[in-house]
Amino acid sequence: MSVQSVQRALTILTLFSHRRPVLGISELSRLMDLPKGTVHGITRTLVDQGFLSQDEQTKKYRLGLKIHELGIVLSGTLELNQKSAGPCHQLSRRTGLLSRIGIWDGGSVVITLNTHPNPMPVLPYQVGPRIHAYCSAIGKAILAFLDEKTIRQYLDRTRMTAFTPHTVTVKKKLLEDLKATRRRGYAIDRQEAVQGMGCMGAPIFDHQGGVAGALSLSGPVNQVLGDQTEELAGEVLSTAAEISRLFGYFPAIMETGAS
Amino acid sequence: MSVQSVQRALTILTLFSHRRPVLGISELSRLMDLPKGTVHGITRTLVDQGFLSQDEQTKKYRLGLKIHELGIVLSGTLELNQKSAGPCHQLSRRTGLLSRIGIWDGGSVVITLNTHPNPMPVLPYQVGPRIHAYCSAIGKAILAFLDEKTIRQYLDRTRMTAFTPHTVTVKKKLLEDLKATRRRGYAIDRQEAVQGMGCMGAPIFDHQGGVAGALSLSGPVNQVLGDQTEELAGEVLSTAAEISRLFGYFPAIMETGAS
DNA sequence: AATATTGTCTGTTATTATCGAACAAATAAA
DNA sequence: TTTATTTGTTCGATAATAACAGACAATATT
Known part of the structure; x- marks a missing residue:
């Protein structure tokens, strides 16, 4: 039916909100109730594709600019x-x-x-x-x-x-x-x-x-x-x-x- | 390293552009060079989570409102x-x-x-x-x-x-x-x-x-x-x-x- | 200084997603 | 209309894949 890892990836994205703009791996794995390793793999993929960006210093994640782009494509169309x-x-x-x-x-x-x-x-x-x-x-x-x-x-x-x-x-x-x-x-x-x-x-x-x-x-x-x-x-x-x-x-x- | 199915899902999302706002399964599978079944599984997941929306009549896909939301979260933060x-x-x-x-x-x-x-x-x-x-x-x-x-x-x-x-x-x-x-x-x-x-x-x-x-x-x-x-x-x-x-x-x- | 927590990495297991073919429905062509 | 092609979707077997747990170093906290 539904692809598990994709579902998890999308859920991770939706965890970012105005109230919670930055999240770390541990925080995510706690929220998702999944082992850190699993979350890390998905997160990495999201970063690679620009859907998340990682702060070089704090190592924490926030939404990436790709989302901004897609949002514009959507509202424009x-x-x-x-x-x-x-x-x-x-x-x-x-x-x-x-x-x-x-x-x-x-x-x-x-x-x-x-x-x-x-x-x-x-x-x-x-x-x-x-x-x-x-x-x-x-x-x-x-x-x-x-x-x-x-x-x-x-x-x-x-x-x-x-x-x-x-x-x-x-x-x-x-x-x-x-x-x-x-x-x-x-x-x-x-x-x-x-x-x-x-x-x-x-x-x-x-x-x-x-x-x-x-x-x-x-x-x-x-x-x-x-x-x-x-x-x-x-x-x-x-x-x-x-x-x-x-x-x-x-x-x-x-x-x-x-x- | 990187989660394949997630990678594919994100690539699918980026295929939607201002020039190409709606895409069907066949078109996607051609663009991705993947079997239709595979693409369909991913697409379905994307629809379920609101990242894509499917036209009930034409059955074709376009970007979903979830992306709009996330885009706003991003630009706001x-x-x-x-x-x-x-x-x-x-x-x-x-x-x-x-x-x-x-x-x-x-x-x-x-x-x-x-x-x-x-x-x-x-x-x-x-x-x-x-x-x-x-x-x-x-x-x-x-x-x-x-x-x-x-x-x-x-x-x-x-x-x-x-x-x-x-x-x-x-x-x-x-x-x-x-x-x-x-x-x-x-x-x-x-x-x-x-x-x-x-x-x-x-x-x-x-x-x-x-x-x-x-x-x-x-x-x-x-x-x-x-x-x-x-x-x-x-x-x-x-x-x-x-x-x-x-x-x-x-x-x-x-x-x-x-x- | 000591403790706790963080993000990251590795290899093994079996879960999971991929694949290809077959399906009906809709569209296009004859 | 009929035929032919294309569409989106379903299914089950296979094997590739992603999940898992534990260990790691580095940072942050006490």
Whole structure:
């Protein structure tokens, strides 16, 4: 079935995180529950190919530049990113707010693109790659338009913890929120993830009408969800629709004549 | 020594490029010169762990989001990026030009950060991750301050091809350029990589005085290398020095008294 | 100075991944 | 449509391969 050593190698890579950027052999062998010799062989191969780099002095390991390269290849070839780049930028320029694109992947959201209204000293992605679906506009915008089975699965498997006093942690309330999201066409995040930050997010559909991802606009709460909420919502919705159109999605108008 | 299957798995990953974002099993087995069964086992493992994703319809493979995640972990934890982000941004805002940070890695340069003066519809990295050292300001800025042995190795192993009429393809001329770079403290790229684009780059040193990377400023030739060249050079040099200082590098003033 | 922990290496064993052929499904050609 | 080719996938036998444990020196800690 699955190749053991490769599996182990990949697991080793995923042990490196923002919180734990450098790891030594002993630490790895402890985490993996494998003999040092075994881990060393794999690690060596990863270093040889540039997926890990080893500090010459401390002998410890960190992620290698090859990963950086591949990451760029990926984000550059992501269809969603390619189609969203232009519209997303214009949106953030018109509104003066931060706009982002996220994609659904196995129970959470991965941010794949963000554009800044003002020049900022930013690393490619600011907030971190993976965010929770239940407390983000992007997440809720996607979730709301997934099939019911997937939503149920998500609710069953997710433990909702609060990040701010405003975070919704009750499943029933989330379901209501999703319903409201479907009704109005876009999702709202009222300081649910970050204190003081408000977001609105709209889904992006592919040519089959499936959810390809979502677009969000975020900034200070009073600025995003204040007087001009409706204007902004319109902007977000039309931009998302514009991107959906690039995917070949043209919502068919079913209602004809009557009423 | 090296674990074969892991090596193969990593090679498979690197076969995916901007030019070839999707690959099938047969294609892979041809490229790897391995039986389909073998490749399939490895590919499956890569998919299971999220390093590849498989299109449900075409059954073909592309890079998975796990790689995106790891790429972000890496660039976020790169010491050079962390230290450069602020100064780099301010530089690009003051000058209105694009500024980038690059790092030396096995004979070429990897761009790890770039900041835009104006909001632009950009993917995280615009120019592509790896660039040649001999025809870029960043590359020459780094190269010039590496030890002689490494420079010689680089020259021996590199075939210099021309990208524009201005590209230097003669090794002797490159050596002279590096000498001039050392003398003036920064490197110049006069449309050597891209027609119409000019760059200047200055090295960044770590606490031991080794080259940690380089900073570059680029834009239209006449704008970068025109009247205000000297001003800009000063900006670039002082910004690079500022970052070096964050690394704990304080160039000691050796000349005392006499002459 | 003494102890503990680190990363690395070696050879032997049997686990493990490779191989090649056969499979059905999908695509391309006739 | 039918034929032919290509696709991704499965399977089981063989032998090559990677795992293992212990020993090593070097570094870090006490």
